[in-house]
């Protein structure tokens with residue numbers, strides 16, 4: 233068996249030990265005589281799996297007791313609509329910070345439900361930075377302030393938490409969720425798809441302060457009403473049981489690594505290997521402002537784009553896959569989520585040096 237270094241932006245690489253455990257438990261989970269896939273979501277086995285996943289996540293992130301943790305469906309793209317439906321709470325508009333492709337998608341969708349005030353944008357620098365908070369034109373009557381904490385395509389990440397006073401801060405954390413410790417109490421709502429740092433695709437995790445729920449727009453589908461889902465332990469409809477199980481295994485793996493503090497240290501080390509190399513070469517470049525560079529998604533381009541195909545082919549031959557940048561921006565992108573071992577990043581940099589030496 234040969235496993236590749238998979239730099240996909242998501243669905244993404246998972247810890248090998250987690251995959252092995254899932255394989256061991258595939259046919260008979262803990263003597264139940266069934267696979268987790270075959271269990272009723274109302275049975276005692278799955279209820280225990282679900283409760284354990286939530287408990288571990290609360291523990292890892294230090295989620296305060298007055299926050300609900302929901303395991304929903306619809307993805308982060310679904311949340312672009314579900315958030316305004318639930319979070320407007322009688323107000324007419326919301327503030328959005330525009331830092332790239334994913335915030336633009338959130339803004340476009342929210343406009344169907346409310347007045348959107350784009351309070352700041354980095355469009356002018358081609359989305360290579362996070363606008364400084366001093367420049368934000370926030371509306372004090374906004375229902376919430378929405379950010380994308382890590383732009384998966386542009387490779388731009390917030391390394392600070394915005395201060396929004398009494399207006400709840402809402403963050404799409406899809407691509408940097410549980411990559412480092414955060415203070416959940418600074419947010420009104422956090423959402424993230426699972427297919428990057430948490431497990432397989434299929435679940436959207438929503439962490440929401442409980443005083444903010446219960447005022448969804450009447451048109452909100454019941455399955456997407458946070459209050460209804462909270463009152464039903466995220467089982468108002470049949471949840472994606474297997475993904476929740478896998479998420480629990482991944483949370484356990486993170487705990488065994490030493491929790492989010494240790495994961496952050498590992499992520500910083502990995503990102504530094506790549507960014508330090510990008511500093512030393514002009515053959516490759518990354519356009520993002522240094523202080524806003526993502527620790528999770530590292531886009532880079534070859535100065536000579538005619539070499540892109542050869543670079544990707546050589547990477548593939550060396551067991552490094554999914555390095556092609558998003559179709560909207562081209563170039564390369566290395567996604568180096570929690571489960572990417574440092575050996576993968578070291579191998580990539582060695583290959584970049586080798587490629588430059590033979591093509592530079």
Ligand code: PMP
Pocket residue numbers: 241242306307308309310334380382383384385404405406407425
């Ligand atoms: N937001 C961000 C930051 C993302 O990276 C992605 C997926 N790449 C999405 C939203 C959309 O997620 P989904 O396709 O699961 O709805």
